[in-house]
Amino acid sequence: MLQIDSLHVSYGAIRAVRSVSLTVEEGEFVVLLGPNGAGKSSTLAAVMGLLKPSSGTVAFLGREITGQQTEAIVRSGLVLTPEGRRILATLTVRENLLLAGAIRPDRKAMHADLERLLERFPVLGRRTGSAAGTLSGGEAQQLAIARSLMARPKLLLLDEPTLGLAPMVVDQIFEIVAELVAEGLTILMVEQNAVRAIEAADRGYVMRSGEIVASGSAADLGGAQGLVTSYLGVNRE
Amino acid sequence: MTSRTWSAALRSGAIRALLLAIPVAVLTVGWAAARGASGERLAIATVISVVLVAGIGIFVGNSGVESFGHIAFAAIGAYSVAILATPPEIKRTRISEAPLGLADIRLDVLPAALVALAVVAIAAVVIGFVVMRMSGISSTIVTLALLVVVNGVINNWTAVTGGAEAFYGVPTVVTLPSALGVMLLVLFVASAFKSSPWGLMLQASREDELAASTMGVNVRLLRLIAFVISAVGAGAGGVLLALLLGAITPNDFFLTLTFITIAMLVLGGKRSTTGAVLGVIVVTIGNEIFRWLGDGPMISGFQLPALPGFSTLFLGVVIIVVMIWRSAGIMGDREIDDFTKRWLRKAQVRPTALPGSTARSTARLNAENLVKHFDGVAAVDGVSLEVGPGEIVGLIGPNGAGKTTLLNLLSGVLQADSGTVSINGELLPRKLHRVARTGLARTFQNIRLFGELDVSENVQVTTIVASSSHDHLMHPQDLLTTFHLESQAGRKAGVLAYGDQRRLEIARAAAIGRHFVLLDEPVAGMNEVESLELRETIRELNGLRGAGILVVDHDLSFILGLCQRIYVLDAGRIIAVGTPAEIVSNPAVIEAYIGASAAQHEQPDATRGTEEPQPDEDHS
Numbered sequence: 001m002l003q004i005d006s007l008h009v010s011y012g013a014i015r016a017v018r019s020v021s022l023t024v025e026e027g028e029f030v031v032l033l034g035p036n037g038a039g040k041s042s043t044l045a046a047v048m049g050l051l052k053p054s055s056g057t058v059a060f061l062g063r064e065i066t067g068q069q070t071e072a073i074v075r076s077g078l079v080l081t082p083e084g085r086r087i088l089a090t091l092t093v094r095e096n097l098l099l100a101g102a103i104r105p106d107r108k109a110m111h112a113d114l115e116r117l118l119e120r121f122p123v124l125g126r127r128t129g130s131a132a133g134t135l136s137g138g139e140a141q142q143l144a145i146a147r148s149l150m151a152r153p154k155l156l157l158l159d160e161p162t163l164g165l166a167p168m169v170v171d172q173i174f175e176i177v178a179e180l181v182a183e184g185l186t187i188l189m190v191e192q193n194a195v196r197a198i199e200a201a202d203r204g205y206v207m208r209s210g211e212i213v214a215s216g217s218a219a220d221l222g223g224a225q226g227l228v229t230s231y232l233g234v235n236r237e
Numbered sequence: 238m239t240s241r242t243w244s245a246a247l248r249s250g251a252i253r254a255l256l257l258a259i260p261v262a263v264l265t266v267g268w269a270a271a272r273g274a275s276g277e278r279l280a281i282a283t284v285i286s287v288v289l290v291a292g293i294g295i296f297v298g299n300s301g302v303e304s305f306g307h308i309a310f311a312a313i314g315a316y317s318v319a320i321l322a323t324p325p326e327i328k329r330t331r332i333s334e335a336p337l338g339l340a341d342i343r344l345d346v347l348p349a350a351l352v353a354l355a356v357v358a359i360a361a362v363v364i365g366f367v368v369m370r371m372s373g374i375s376s377t378i379v380t381l382a383l384l385v386v387v388n389g390v391i392n393n394w395t396a397v398t399g400g401a402e403a404f405y406g407v408p409t410v411v412t413l414p415s416a417l418g419v420m421l422l423v424l425f426v427a428s429a430f431k432s433s434p435w436g437l438m439l440q441a442s443r444e445d446e447l448a449a450s451t452m453g454v455n456v457r458l459l460r461l462i463a464f465v466i467s468a469v470g471a472g473a474g475g476v477l478l479a480l481l482l483g484a485i486t487p488n489d490f491f492l493t494l495t496f497i498t499i500a501m502l503v504l505g506g507k508r509s510t511t512g513a514v515l516g517v518i519v520v521t522i523g524n525e526i527f528r529w530l531g532d533g534p535m536i537s538g539f540q541l542p543a544l545p546g547f548s549t550l551f552l553g554v555v556i557i558v559v560m561i562w563r564s565a566g567i568m569g570d571r572e573i574d575d576f577t578k579r580w581l582r583k584a585q586v587r588p589t590a591l592p593g594s595t596a597r598s599t600a601r602l603n604a605e606n607l608v609k610h611f612d613g614v615a616a617v618d619g620v621s622l623e624v625g626p627g628e629i630v631g632l633i634g635p636n637g638a639g640k641t642t643l644l645n646l647l648s649g650v651l652q653a654d655s656g657t658v659s660i661n662g663e664l665l666p667r668k669l670h671r672v673a674r675t676g677l678a679r680t681f682q683n684i685r686l687f688g689e690l691d692v693s694e695n696v697q698v699t700t701i702v703a704s705s706s707h708d709h710l711m712h713p714q715d716l717l718t719t720f721h722l723e724s725q726a727g728r729k730a731g732v733l734a735y736g737d738q739r740r741l742e743i744a745r746a747a748a749i750g751r752h753f754v755l756l757d758e759p760v761a762g763m764n765e766v767e768s769l770e771l772r773e774t775i776r777e778l779n780g781l782r783g784a785g786i787l788v789v790d791h792d793l794s795f796i797l798g799l800c801q802r803i804y805v806l807d808a809g810r811i812i813a814v815g816t817p818a819e820i821v822s823n824p825a826v827i828e829a830y831i832g833a834s835a836a837q838h839e840q841p842d843a844t845r846g847t848e849e850p851q852p853d854e855d856h857s
Contacts, residue, residue: 036734164761165791
């Protein structure tokens with residue numbers, strides 16, 4: 001479904017992503033792990049057209065999307081829930097969701113989706129009229145995910161969905177992700193709770209210093225403990 | 238690594254001023270020699286532009302507050318010197334009604350100029366007090382209002398200024414050498430200020446005002462100082478201009494001059510003194526070329542059509558192009574000596590650290606019954622807590638429980654509605670920049686570094702403050718070594734990897750946090766191994782001088798493995814306090830925060846925390 005081939009991304013002299021190739025098949029739940037500064041978020045940003053790769057290609061549903069406008073990529077069904085949630089704090093919960101649906105031509109179905117999402121995320125349903133900035137961290141993350149779902153993604157990219165959340169809320173977010181996977185949504189997730197993420201996912205890739213250094217299932221990666229000891233140390237160059 | 242000491246600043250200021258003045262002198266003297274009297278006039282005007290632009294840059298470049306009002310100080314300088322130095326015979330025909338016998342005063346040019354600069358300085362202090370209370374766009378608008386007000390006063394206070402018509406008869410005594418002399422002085426002041434400890438602290442506030450204040454930087458005072466120095470620089474430009482032109486009108490010092498000087502500053506790079514000079518040269522030369530083209534010259538037999546307004550068009554287009562190409566101006570942050578360093582070997586100055594006492598901190602932090610409401614909702618509702626000498630204390634709780642608000646109260650960023658915070662029984666000072674000087678520092682959830690300053694400078698901001706407030710000083714270089722940042726010393730803080738940014742923020746706080754360091758979610762966004770590494774860093778910080786640590790985080794393993802005592806906050810109240818073992822088995826805490834499933838995994842003595850990370854193999 002998603003095919004990244006020899007992707008390179010540079011910030012000036014710093015080569016953040018070096019020759020990264022990865023694939024995500026339809027229906028899969030894949031995680032992208034690695035220490036801070038490994039290039040995970042840069043990879044997602046390059047896929048979404050938010051960063052311009054210096055070389056390499058990204059193909060989605062068999063069609064090359066490298067260099068396309070982010071907006072066009074979202075319309076084609078590839079949606080990012082960004083790190084730090086990035087909800088629109090002064091707009092209401094409902095407005096946040098409406099805005100995300102605004103790119104869809106099917107207004108009726110879009111409004112139906114909106115109501116369904118408000119039912120599915122009861123914390124949002126109870127607070128449709130509240131400014132999004134007044135939501136707690138966990139609620140805001142649910143809004144960010146719901147907002148992505150408004151665009152009817154075929155593939156959802158989740159960038160650190162549990163960042164800064166209390167342990168109980170982290171549980172909730174992992175549950176929501178598991179439900180989405182069970183419903184058949186394809187997901188590529190970057191997550192710092194590496195052990196938990198690899199146990200929940202079908203497969204994982206490990207990045208370090210801009211490169212993919214390992215990939216496979218939890219067992220392939222030497223189990224959770226092996227993953228921690230081999231790959232996740234602090235990334236310093 | 239550049240050291241920010243006064244002696245180093247004076248020396249590098251002198252070198253930079255000379256390096257900049259020499260090419261300007263060569264260009265202007267050459268132009269004057271080639272073009273005669275009209276050439277000399279343009280040459281002097283160019284030199285005066287450098288005085289104005291470098292003067293404005295002292296404030297704008299270091300503080301990051303844009304100013305449209307500095308030309309008002311040029312106007313005040315120009316009119317003051319005009320009124321004082323013009324011969325009474327001429328003055329009586331224009332301003333015979335002037336109060337205080339101003340019409341009869343006859344001062345020599347030099348004393349008149351000095352008095353004029355004193356008038357500018359006084360005006361700048363008064364106006365500065367207003368500007369310093371604001372930040373961002375509101376202070377910019379105040380400076381613009383200042384320009385309009387001063388212009389209005391000069392236009393209408395006919396008895397003193399002669400009103401809108403020209404004030405003539407000012408002695409035209411400015412020569413190219415004397416203008417160059419003033420320019421050299423202003424370039425020296427601008428360069429030295431930028432490299433000085435004051436300059437560094439002001440630049441820190443430009444990058445992040447809140448972080449600078451919590452590190453003990455008195456932002457308002459420094460802004461005021463820079464504003465006054467900068468106003469006097471612009472005033473000197475105005476004085477020179479009056480003494481060049483001989484006849485001045487209020488509108489000589491209004492929007493046109495404001496626009497041109499700001500264009501020069503922005504084009505060259507407002508944070509760079511070299512940029513100020515370069516901006517003046519580029520705009521002046523470009524202006525002359527396009528004026529010549531616009532007049533419809535003959536070029537190898539072809540008569541070009543006359544295009545009035547061509548040079549103004551040029552200025553506009555060049556600004557747009559440069560801003561697209563390089564938004565920080567041509568020079569950005571760089572200076573001419575950055576390029577000549579290779580030839581002029583710069584002596585490395587290592588400031589000697591004061592022999593710090595090795596005594597460990599004995600301070601105790603107490604919060605009593607703190608209450609803070611936002612819009613009627615109690616974010617912190619009667620919290621008391623204590624951090625003993627050298628103790629590492631954790632603070633956990635659900636999102637929205639009030640942890641960050643509590644940390645803001647403890648660090649003086651917010652004032653409590655009721656309740657007290659005290660260190661060894663002394664109340665925390667109300668002024669934010671004084672809090673750090675008591676030896677209490679903090680970090681921020683969303684990392685607030687001084688992004689455009691390098692790693693070493695980030696730490697120096699706090700070592701400079703620390704050196705003025707307590708006896709225990711750590712050398713910046715030693716701090717960087719302690720926190721494994723020595724290899725990054727010259728890099729801009731904003732481009733560091735995330736983990737290094739976190740460590741730098743802690744190092745910066747450690748420099749001034751002699752007694753306490755408060756950490757707000759230091760391992761957010763870090764994986765298991767990285768958080769273990771940071772735990773060791775925090776232990777080192779604690780071991781260094783026995784500073785007490787209060788740490789907020791959601792990473793339970795991290796908190797349980799690090800802290801001796803943990804407070805649990807829920808809905809603004811402390812619902813539990815105890816050792817890690819007591820906390821994980823406390824039913825109320827499991828109910829409110831941990832959740833039953835996670836609680837099973839978090840036995841404090843059997844966590845992954847016992848396994849230490851291997852030393853990093855690719856640590857280069």
